[in-house]
Amino acid sequence: MSTPSRTGALAGSTLLLLTALYxxxxxxxxxxxxxxxxxxxxxGYxxxxxxxxxxxxxPWGLKFLWAPYVDRYATRRRWLLATQLTSAAVALVLACLDLSGTLVWMLIGIAVINLASATQDIATDGLAVATLGPRQxxxxxxxxxxxxxxxxxxxxxxxxxLFSIAGWRTLFVAMSVMLFAVTVPVWFLVGRSRLGRDADAVARERRPSPALLVTGWLQRLRRPGVIVFIVVVGAYKFGNSMGSALVGPFxxxxxxxxxxxALIEGALSSAGALAGAALGGWLAFRFGRRSALxxxxxTQTLSLAFYLVAALGAGGFWIVVTASLAEHVLGGAATVAVxxxxxxxxxxxxxxxxxxLYACAVVGVQGAAGFSAGIIGDLFGFPTLFGTSLILSGIGVVMMIAALDRGMGPAPVRALARTGSRPAG
Structure with a gap:
Protein backbone atom coordinates (compact mmCIF):
# COMPACT_ATOMS: atom_id res chain seq x y z
CA MET A 1 0.00 0.00 0.00
CA SER A 2 1.15 3.49 -0.76
CA THR A 3 1.91 6.48 1.37
CA PRO A 4 -1.17 8.61 2.18
CA SER A 5 -1.69 11.21 -0.52
CA ARG A 6 -2.58 14.83 -0.02
CA THR A 7 -5.44 14.48 -2.47
CA GLY A 8 -7.22 11.86 -0.42
CA ALA A 9 -6.94 9.25 -3.20
CA LEU A 10 -6.73 5.62 -2.12
CA ALA A 11 -4.47 3.06 -3.84
CA GLY A 12 -6.13 0.02 -5.40
CA SER A 13 -4.38 -2.35 -2.99
CA THR A 14 -5.67 -0.32 -0.03
CA LEU A 15 -9.22 -0.46 -1.38
CA LEU A 16 -9.00 -4.23 -1.89
CA LEU A 17 -7.51 -4.92 1.52
CA LEU A 18 -9.95 -2.75 3.49
CA THR A 19 -12.88 -4.18 1.54
CA ALA A 20 -11.82 -7.76 2.28
CA LEU A 21 -11.13 -7.14 5.98
CA TYR A 22 -14.37 -5.33 6.75
CA GLY A 44 -41.51 -18.63 19.23
CA TYR A 45 -38.94 -16.76 21.34
CA PRO A 59 -16.47 -9.73 22.88
CA TRP A 60 -17.33 -6.76 20.63
CA GLY A 61 -17.99 -4.64 23.69
CA LEU A 62 -15.06 -5.96 25.78
CA LYS A 63 -12.29 -6.12 23.17
CA PHE A 64 -10.72 -2.94 24.57
CA LEU A 65 -9.42 -5.16 27.42
CA TRP A 66 -7.05 -7.03 25.11
CA ALA A 67 -6.58 -4.35 22.44
CA PRO A 68 -3.22 -3.22 23.95
CA TYR A 69 -1.89 -6.78 23.47
CA VAL A 70 -2.90 -6.79 19.83
CA ASP A 71 -1.28 -3.37 19.38
CA ARG A 72 1.98 -4.42 21.01
CA TYR A 73 2.53 -8.16 20.41
CA ALA A 74 3.12 -10.08 17.16
CA THR A 75 2.25 -8.31 13.89
CA ARG A 76 -1.09 -7.20 12.53
CA ARG A 77 -0.68 -9.64 9.62
CA ARG A 78 -0.39 -12.59 12.04
CA TRP A 79 -3.38 -11.44 14.06
CA LEU A 80 -5.47 -11.00 10.92
CA LEU A 81 -4.58 -14.38 9.45
CA ALA A 82 -5.07 -16.25 12.73
CA THR A 83 -8.44 -14.72 13.55
CA GLN A 84 -9.95 -14.98 10.07
CA LEU A 85 -8.84 -18.59 9.64
CA THR A 86 -10.28 -19.40 13.07
CA SER A 87 -13.69 -17.97 12.09
CA ALA A 88 -13.68 -19.91 8.82
CA ALA A 89 -12.70 -23.14 10.57
CA VAL A 90 -15.42 -22.81 13.23
CA ALA A 91 -18.04 -22.19 10.52
CA LEU A 92 -16.85 -25.36 8.77
CA VAL A 93 -17.12 -27.33 12.02
CA LEU A 94 -20.69 -26.07 12.51
CA ALA A 95 -21.49 -27.30 9.00
CA CYS A 96 -20.46 -30.81 10.09
CA LEU A 97 -22.73 -30.85 13.16
CA ASP A 98 -26.42 -31.73 13.40
CA LEU A 99 -28.11 -28.49 14.50
CA SER A 100 -31.69 -29.61 13.87
CA GLY A 101 -32.37 -30.76 17.42
CA THR A 102 -30.62 -28.09 19.47
CA LEU A 103 -29.07 -24.68 18.99
CA VAL A 104 -26.48 -25.13 21.77
CA TRP A 105 -23.54 -25.88 19.46
CA MET A 106 -24.47 -23.03 17.17
CA LEU A 107 -24.54 -20.63 20.13
CA ILE A 108 -21.09 -21.84 21.22
CA GLY A 109 -19.86 -21.36 17.66
CA ILE A 110 -21.32 -17.84 17.60
CA ALA A 111 -19.41 -16.99 20.79
CA VAL A 112 -16.10 -18.28 19.38
CA ILE A 113 -16.51 -16.53 16.02
CA ASN A 114 -17.46 -13.29 17.76
CA LEU A 115 -14.28 -13.50 19.86
CA ALA A 116 -12.13 -14.10 16.77
CA SER A 117 -13.88 -11.41 14.73
CA ALA A 118 -13.64 -8.84 17.52
CA THR A 119 -9.89 -9.46 17.80
CA GLN A 120 -9.55 -9.23 14.02
CA ASP A 121 -11.31 -5.86 14.23
CA ILE A 122 -8.66 -4.50 16.61
CA ALA A 123 -5.86 -5.30 14.16
CA THR A 124 -7.87 -4.09 11.17
CA ASP A 125 -8.78 -0.75 12.72
CA GLY A 126 -5.22 -0.18 13.89
CA LEU A 127 -3.93 -0.87 10.38
CA ALA A 128 -6.55 1.42 8.83
CA VAL A 129 -5.89 4.36 11.16
CA ALA A 130 -2.10 4.03 10.68
CA THR A 131 -2.43 3.73 6.91
CA LEU A 132 -5.02 6.40 6.10
CA GLY A 133 -4.08 10.08 6.19
CA PRO A 134 -6.58 12.66 7.53
CA ARG A 135 -7.89 13.45 4.05
CA GLN A 136 -8.26 9.75 3.25
CA LEU A 162 -29.90 -19.86 1.80
CA PHE A 163 -31.04 -21.30 5.15
CA SER A 164 -34.68 -21.06 4.07
CA ILE A 165 -34.05 -23.30 1.05
CA ALA A 166 -31.10 -25.48 2.04
CA GLY A 167 -30.75 -25.58 5.86
CA TRP A 168 -27.91 -25.18 8.33
CA ARG A 169 -25.22 -27.31 6.67
CA THR A 170 -25.16 -25.48 3.33
CA LEU A 171 -25.36 -22.14 5.12
CA PHE A 172 -22.23 -22.71 7.21
CA VAL A 173 -20.30 -24.22 4.30
CA ALA A 174 -21.01 -21.07 2.30
CA MET A 175 -19.95 -18.87 5.24
CA SER A 176 -16.71 -20.80 5.66
CA VAL A 177 -15.83 -20.64 1.96
CA MET A 178 -16.40 -16.87 1.84
CA LEU A 179 -14.30 -16.30 4.97
CA PHE A 180 -11.44 -18.35 3.55
CA ALA A 181 -11.68 -16.42 0.26
CA VAL A 182 -11.39 -12.96 1.82
CA THR A 183 -8.32 -14.09 3.77
CA VAL A 184 -6.31 -14.23 0.53
CA PRO A 185 -5.78 -10.43 0.26
CA VAL A 186 -4.54 -10.39 3.86
CA TRP A 187 -1.89 -13.00 3.01
CA PHE A 188 -0.56 -11.10 0.00
CA LEU A 189 -1.15 -7.42 0.77
CA VAL A 190 -0.51 -6.80 4.48
CA GLY A 191 2.97 -8.29 4.32
CA ARG A 192 3.85 -5.95 1.44
CA SER A 193 2.49 -2.83 3.14
CA ARG A 194 5.28 -0.45 4.15
CA LEU A 195 2.95 1.44 6.47
CA GLY A 196 1.74 -1.80 8.03
CA ARG A 197 5.34 -2.89 8.70
CA ASP A 198 6.26 0.53 10.06
CA ALA A 199 3.31 0.51 12.45
CA ASP A 200 4.25 -2.96 13.69
CA ALA A 201 7.88 -1.83 14.18
CA VAL A 202 6.73 1.12 16.29
CA ALA A 203 4.56 -1.21 18.37
CA ARG A 204 7.48 -3.54 19.07
CA GLU A 205 9.79 -0.67 20.02
CA ARG A 206 7.24 0.73 22.48
CA ARG A 207 6.15 -2.62 23.90
CA PRO A 208 5.41 -2.24 27.63
CA SER A 209 5.42 -4.93 30.29
CA PRO A 210 2.45 -7.34 30.56
CA ALA A 211 1.46 -5.70 33.85
CA LEU A 212 1.15 -2.31 32.19
CA LEU A 213 -0.87 -3.80 29.35
CA VAL A 214 -3.54 -4.93 31.80
CA THR A 215 -4.32 -1.31 32.58
CA GLY A 216 -3.37 0.07 29.17
CA TRP A 217 -6.98 0.63 28.18
CA LEU A 218 -7.57 2.60 31.41
CA GLN A 219 -4.70 4.94 30.57
CA ARG A 220 -6.23 5.58 27.15
CA LEU A 221 -9.61 6.27 28.77
CA ARG A 222 -8.15 8.83 31.18
CA ARG A 223 -6.82 11.13 28.47
CA PRO A 224 -8.44 14.61 28.51
CA GLY A 225 -11.71 14.74 26.63
CA VAL A 226 -12.03 11.00 25.96
CA ILE A 227 -14.93 10.25 28.32
CA VAL A 228 -17.07 13.14 27.10
CA PHE A 229 -16.29 12.10 23.52
CA ILE A 230 -17.50 8.56 24.23
CA VAL A 231 -20.70 9.88 25.85
CA VAL A 232 -21.46 12.10 22.85
CA VAL A 233 -20.76 9.35 20.30
CA GLY A 234 -22.95 6.98 22.32
CA ALA A 235 -25.82 9.46 22.38
CA TYR A 236 -25.47 9.98 18.62
CA LYS A 237 -25.82 6.23 17.99
CA PHE A 238 -28.31 5.13 20.67
CA GLY A 239 -31.64 6.15 19.16
CA ASN A 240 -30.96 4.78 15.71
CA SER A 241 -29.53 1.55 17.17
CA MET A 242 -32.70 1.09 19.22
CA GLY A 243 -34.90 1.60 16.19
CA SER A 244 -32.99 -0.83 13.97
CA ALA A 245 -32.33 -3.54 16.58
CA LEU A 246 -35.57 -5.49 16.05
CA VAL A 247 -36.36 -4.73 12.43
CA GLY A 248 -36.13 -8.43 11.51
CA PRO A 249 -38.62 -9.59 14.18
CA PHE A 250 -40.86 -6.63 13.27
CA ALA A 262 -34.23 -11.89 2.93
CA LEU A 263 -35.09 -9.87 -0.19
CA ILE A 264 -35.51 -6.61 1.73
CA GLU A 265 -32.52 -7.10 4.03
CA GLY A 266 -30.41 -8.58 1.24
CA ALA A 267 -30.61 -7.59 -2.41
CA LEU A 268 -32.64 -4.36 -2.06
CA SER A 269 -30.58 -3.02 0.81
CA SER A 270 -27.22 -3.83 -0.77
CA ALA A 271 -27.49 -0.87 -3.12
CA GLY A 272 -28.65 1.30 -0.23
CA ALA A 273 -25.67 0.32 1.91
CA LEU A 274 -23.22 1.12 -0.88
CA ALA A 275 -24.92 4.45 -1.60
CA GLY A 276 -24.93 5.40 2.09
CA ALA A 277 -21.26 4.56 2.58
CA ALA A 278 -20.30 6.50 -0.55
CA LEU A 279 -22.45 9.46 0.51
CA GLY A 280 -20.98 9.58 4.00
CA GLY A 281 -17.40 9.30 2.73
CA TRP A 282 -17.96 12.06 0.18
CA LEU A 283 -19.61 14.37 2.73
CA ALA A 284 -16.78 13.92 5.25
CA PHE A 285 -14.17 14.50 2.52
CA ARG A 286 -15.87 17.41 0.77
CA PHE A 287 -17.63 19.33 3.57
CA GLY A 288 -15.87 18.19 6.74
CA ARG A 289 -16.84 16.23 9.81
CA ARG A 290 -19.44 18.60 11.29
CA SER A 291 -21.52 18.91 8.12
CA ALA A 292 -21.39 15.16 7.51
CA LEU A 293 -22.45 14.41 11.09
CA THR A 299 -31.67 12.26 7.91
CA GLN A 300 -30.97 9.05 9.85
CA THR A 301 -33.42 10.26 12.49
CA LEU A 302 -36.06 11.05 9.88
CA SER A 303 -35.65 7.59 8.32
CA LEU A 304 -36.99 6.06 11.54
CA ALA A 305 -40.30 7.77 10.78
CA PHE A 306 -40.88 5.26 7.96
CA TYR A 307 -40.72 2.37 10.43
CA LEU A 308 -43.12 4.24 12.70
CA VAL A 309 -45.59 4.64 9.84
CA ALA A 310 -45.26 0.93 8.99
CA ALA A 311 -45.78 -0.04 12.66
CA LEU A 312 -48.98 2.02 12.69
CA GLY A 313 -50.29 -0.15 9.85
CA ALA A 314 -49.99 2.27 6.96
CA GLY A 315 -48.23 1.81 3.64
CA GLY A 316 -48.08 -1.97 3.54
CA PHE A 317 -45.12 -3.86 2.08
CA TRP A 318 -43.65 -0.90 0.21
CA ILE A 319 -43.35 1.37 3.25
CA VAL A 320 -41.28 -1.38 4.87
CA VAL A 321 -39.07 -1.50 1.77
CA THR A 322 -38.73 2.29 1.87
CA ALA A 323 -37.88 2.21 5.59
CA SER A 324 -35.16 -0.41 5.05
CA LEU A 325 -33.59 1.48 2.15
CA ALA A 326 -33.67 4.77 4.07
CA GLU A 327 -32.06 3.09 7.07
CA HIS A 328 -29.21 1.68 4.99
CA VAL A 329 -28.58 4.82 2.93
CA LEU A 330 -28.95 7.48 5.60
CA GLY A 331 -27.81 5.37 8.54
CA GLY A 332 -24.76 4.38 6.50
CA ALA A 333 -23.87 8.01 5.82
CA ALA A 334 -24.14 8.87 9.52
CA THR A 335 -22.04 5.87 10.51
CA VAL A 336 -19.24 6.82 8.10
CA ALA A 337 -19.20 10.34 9.54
CA VAL A 338 -18.95 9.24 13.17
CA LEU A 357 -11.99 1.85 22.90
CA TYR A 358 -14.34 4.07 20.93
CA ALA A 359 -15.71 1.16 18.92
CA CYS A 360 -16.40 -0.80 22.12
CA ALA A 361 -18.35 2.15 23.45
CA VAL A 362 -20.45 2.09 20.28
CA VAL A 363 -21.02 -1.66 20.63
CA GLY A 364 -21.97 -1.20 24.28
CA VAL A 365 -24.45 1.47 23.28
CA GLN A 366 -25.89 -0.78 20.57
CA GLY A 367 -26.22 -3.63 23.06
CA ALA A 368 -28.02 -1.42 25.59
CA ALA A 369 -30.19 -0.02 22.81
CA GLY A 370 -31.07 -3.52 21.61
CA PHE A 371 -31.98 -4.68 25.12
CA SER A 372 -34.07 -1.54 25.66
CA ALA A 373 -35.77 -2.14 22.32
CA GLY A 374 -36.75 -5.66 23.38
CA ILE A 375 -38.30 -4.49 26.64
CA ILE A 376 -40.13 -1.53 25.08
CA GLY A 377 -41.32 -3.69 22.17
CA ASP A 378 -42.69 -6.39 24.48
CA LEU A 379 -44.37 -3.94 26.88
CA PHE A 380 -45.68 -1.24 24.56
CA GLY A 381 -45.42 -2.50 20.99
CA PHE A 382 -43.49 -1.50 17.89
CA PRO A 383 -45.10 1.97 17.38
CA THR A 384 -43.86 3.10 20.79
CA LEU A 385 -40.47 1.56 20.11
CA PHE A 386 -39.94 3.38 16.81
CA GLY A 387 -41.38 6.65 18.14
CA THR A 388 -39.07 6.58 21.16
CA SER A 389 -36.04 5.76 19.03
CA LEU A 390 -36.83 8.67 16.69
CA ILE A 391 -36.91 11.17 19.59
CA LEU A 392 -33.70 9.82 21.18
CA SER A 393 -31.90 9.88 17.85
CA GLY A 394 -32.75 13.56 17.42
CA ILE A 395 -31.47 14.36 20.90
CA GLY A 396 -28.21 12.56 20.11
CA VAL A 397 -27.64 14.66 16.99
CA VAL A 398 -28.12 17.89 18.96
CA MET A 399 -25.60 16.68 21.57
CA MET A 400 -23.00 15.79 18.93
CA ILE A 401 -23.15 19.12 17.09
CA ALA A 402 -23.15 21.11 20.34
CA ALA A 403 -20.08 19.19 21.57
CA LEU A 404 -18.18 19.87 18.34
CA ASP A 405 -19.07 23.55 18.40
CA ARG A 406 -17.86 23.87 22.00
CA GLY A 407 -14.55 22.11 21.27
CA MET A 408 -15.20 19.06 23.45
CA GLY A 409 -13.31 15.79 23.05
CA PRO A 410 -9.68 14.64 22.64
CA ALA A 411 -7.05 17.09 21.35
CA PRO A 412 -7.19 15.99 17.67
CA VAL A 413 -10.97 16.51 17.60
CA ARG A 414 -10.64 19.93 19.22
CA ALA A 415 -8.10 20.85 16.56
CA LEU A 416 -10.55 19.84 13.85
CA ALA A 417 -13.27 21.93 15.47
CA ARG A 418 -11.03 24.99 15.24
CA THR A 419 -10.60 24.42 11.48
CA GLY A 420 -14.26 23.77 10.78
CA SER A 421 -13.85 19.98 11.16
CA ARG A 422 -11.94 19.73 7.87
CA PRO A 423 -8.45 18.23 8.11
CA ALA A 424 -5.64 19.83 6.20
CA GLY A 425 -3.99 18.00 3.30
Missing part, protein backbone atom coordinates in the same frame (compact mmCIF):
# COMPACT_ATOMS: atom_id res chain seq x y z
CA UNK A 23 -16.48 -7.69 4.65
CA UNK A 24 -14.98 -10.56 6.67
CA UNK A 25 -16.22 -8.88 9.85
CA UNK A 26 -19.68 -8.07 8.56
CA UNK A 27 -20.49 -11.49 7.10
CA UNK A 28 -20.80 -13.59 10.30
CA UNK A 29 -21.95 -10.60 12.34
CA UNK A 30 -24.79 -9.97 9.90
CA UNK A 31 -25.97 -13.54 10.06
CA UNK A 32 -25.79 -13.79 13.84
CA UNK A 33 -27.27 -10.34 14.53
CA UNK A 34 -29.93 -10.15 11.79
CA UNK A 35 -30.81 -13.63 10.54
CA UNK A 36 -30.63 -15.61 13.79
CA UNK A 37 -33.08 -13.27 15.63
CA UNK A 38 -35.58 -13.85 12.81
CA UNK A 39 -35.10 -17.61 13.11
CA UNK A 40 -35.52 -17.41 16.89
CA UNK A 41 -38.71 -15.38 16.45
CA UNK A 42 -40.02 -18.01 14.05
CA UNK A 43 -39.31 -20.58 16.79
CA UNK A 46 -40.06 -13.46 22.92
CA UNK A 47 -38.47 -10.13 22.01
CA UNK A 48 -36.86 -9.96 25.46
CA UNK A 49 -35.37 -13.46 25.03
CA UNK A 50 -34.01 -12.49 21.62
CA UNK A 51 -32.41 -9.36 23.09
CA UNK A 52 -30.73 -11.45 25.83
CA UNK A 53 -29.20 -13.59 23.06
CA UNK A 54 -27.19 -10.46 22.27
CA UNK A 55 -24.94 -11.28 25.26
CA UNK A 56 -23.06 -13.61 22.91
CA UNK A 57 -21.74 -10.46 21.23
CA UNK A 58 -19.97 -9.43 24.45
CA UNK A 137 -10.31 8.88 6.31
CA UNK A 138 -13.64 9.97 4.86
CA UNK A 139 -13.32 7.80 1.72
CA UNK A 140 -11.58 5.09 3.78
CA UNK A 141 -14.47 4.92 6.23
CA UNK A 142 -16.84 4.86 3.28
CA UNK A 143 -15.06 1.68 2.19
CA UNK A 144 -15.12 0.39 5.77
CA UNK A 145 -18.83 0.94 6.35
CA UNK A 146 -19.80 -0.09 2.82
CA UNK A 147 -17.85 -3.36 2.91
CA UNK A 148 -18.99 -4.11 6.46
CA UNK A 149 -22.63 -3.45 5.68
CA UNK A 150 -22.44 -5.49 2.49
CA UNK A 151 -20.99 -8.30 4.58
CA UNK A 152 -23.85 -7.89 7.04
CA UNK A 153 -26.39 -7.92 4.22
CA UNK A 154 -24.89 -11.04 2.65
CA UNK A 155 -24.83 -12.65 6.09
CA UNK A 156 -28.19 -11.36 7.28
CA UNK A 157 -30.20 -11.53 4.05
CA UNK A 158 -28.26 -13.83 1.73
CA UNK A 159 -27.50 -16.54 4.28
CA UNK A 160 -31.03 -16.31 5.70
CA UNK A 161 -32.36 -16.99 2.20
CA UNK A 251 -40.99 -7.78 9.65
CA UNK A 252 -41.75 -11.30 10.83
CA UNK A 253 -44.54 -10.08 13.14
CA UNK A 254 -46.33 -8.14 10.40
CA UNK A 255 -46.50 -11.27 8.28
CA UNK A 256 -43.56 -11.10 5.86
CA UNK A 257 -42.11 -14.44 4.83
CA UNK A 258 -38.47 -15.41 5.30
CA UNK A 259 -38.02 -14.96 1.55
CA UNK A 260 -39.45 -11.43 1.64
CA UNK A 261 -37.31 -10.50 4.66
CA UNK A 294 -25.28 16.95 10.95
CA UNK A 295 -26.66 15.77 7.62
CA UNK A 296 -26.26 12.07 8.45
CA UNK A 297 -27.73 12.43 11.93
CA UNK A 298 -30.80 14.43 10.90
CA UNK A 339 -16.36 6.53 12.43
CA UNK A 340 -14.24 9.10 10.62
CA UNK A 341 -14.39 11.34 13.69
CA UNK A 342 -13.38 8.36 15.85
CA UNK A 343 -10.28 7.83 13.68
CA UNK A 344 -9.41 11.51 14.07
CA UNK A 345 -9.50 11.08 17.85
CA UNK A 346 -6.80 8.35 17.85
CA UNK A 347 -3.24 9.06 19.00
CA UNK A 348 -0.32 7.95 16.83
CA UNK A 349 1.24 4.70 18.08
CA UNK A 350 -1.97 3.71 19.88
CA UNK A 351 -4.29 3.48 16.86
CA UNK A 352 -5.69 0.03 17.57
CA UNK A 353 -6.20 0.63 21.30
CA UNK A 354 -7.80 4.05 20.90
CA UNK A 355 -10.11 3.17 18.03
CA UNK A 356 -11.07 -0.08 19.76
Missing amino acids: FAQGLPYGFFSQAVPVILREE SLTQISVYGLLFA RGPGNGIQVGAYRIGMIVGGGGLLW MSDIGLSLGQI LFGGV FTLMMDACEKGHEGSDYT
